[in-house]
Amino acid sequence: MAPTTIIRDTLEELGLRRAVVDLPGLLVVVAVCFVLLEALARKLGSPGPELPEASLDVLIVVLALVLGLVGYYAGNFWDDVVFDPLYGLSGKWIATKRRPFRVLIAGEDLQKARVAACRRLLPQAPSCEGLYRVAQDALTATPNTALRRAVEGPLVLSKMVRSFLWPLVTTGLxxxxxxxxxxxxxxxxxxxxxxxxxxxxxxxxVFLLIPYLNLRVEHLIRLYRGTANPAASA
Structure with a gap:
């Protein structure tokens, strides 16, 4: 068994499912921030002759952690401003059969999966408001670990991609x-x-918005299909 699988299974057994979802993407973002800051520091040199190189390395590590955490956990902004208006409950593309701009996922499959999950999980709420949280709870409760991993895979990747948006925008400005x-x-x-x-x-x-949106949609489709018909996903 691979070491990563052992770590993931151990975290799940300890009830640390959030760490299973967040940790891989967060580590990648922090690592990339560290590499960029290290390259920038080597190019510009030490900010002062009195600052030892070891202290500079520690400072770079701290800054990489801060930037990684901010980029990762402030990413909900992009969900609210970009994803929800396009693929949310009343999103612009939820009824599209063709791929928007030929590179994004059409919203029709997502909407069908969302409606099916809503009928099973929230029959008293035809508007499907709050469906995502209920579906996530149902996913957590399922003993089907293969389904959980299939659903969480695109979510991990989408969060990782999303985490680079803030650093790119702020640095670009x-x-x-x-x-x-x-x-x-x-x-x-x-x-x-x-x-x-x-x-x-x-x-x-802007380019990273493409994989971010596609991975997010794929995550939702798998989540809603899996929780709407758990027997078929077993």
Missing amino acids: LFAIWGGVNLATARAVDGVRLELTAIGLLLLG
Whole structure:
């Protein structure tokens, strides 16, 4: 049995299911933040001759943890502002049969799965308000570990991708402001380079919305199908 499987099973037995879902994605985000900060520190050099290299490494680790935690747990903003208006209960794309922009998942399958789960889990609430929490509780209670892992897989990946959105947006805006300052002070070459970097970072953030949305939709489809018909998922 693989070590990761042993760790995951142990956490589940201890009742730490949230750690099973959150920990892998969070570790990846923190690791990427650490690599970026380390590269930036090596490029810019130590902020002061009195700061030893060991202390700089500790500072980088702390900053990577802070940035990773902020990016990961502040990601609900993107659910509220981007995902829900498109794929929520009254989302713009819940009735679409064709893939929006040819790269995103059509919402029809999600809506069918949501309605089926609502009929079984919340028959007294035809609006399906609160369905996600009820479905998550039903998933937690199921003894079908294969179903739980299949449902949680896309969720872990979507959270991981989502965690990079805030760092990319904020960094892109900072580079844009920095580039504007350089352009205003007649340092055109540096200013243009910074503005292009800012555009690249923001475009990367837009690109990451594609896997974030697709993985989120896939998670919901698996969740609702699995809890609407647990016998078929066994």
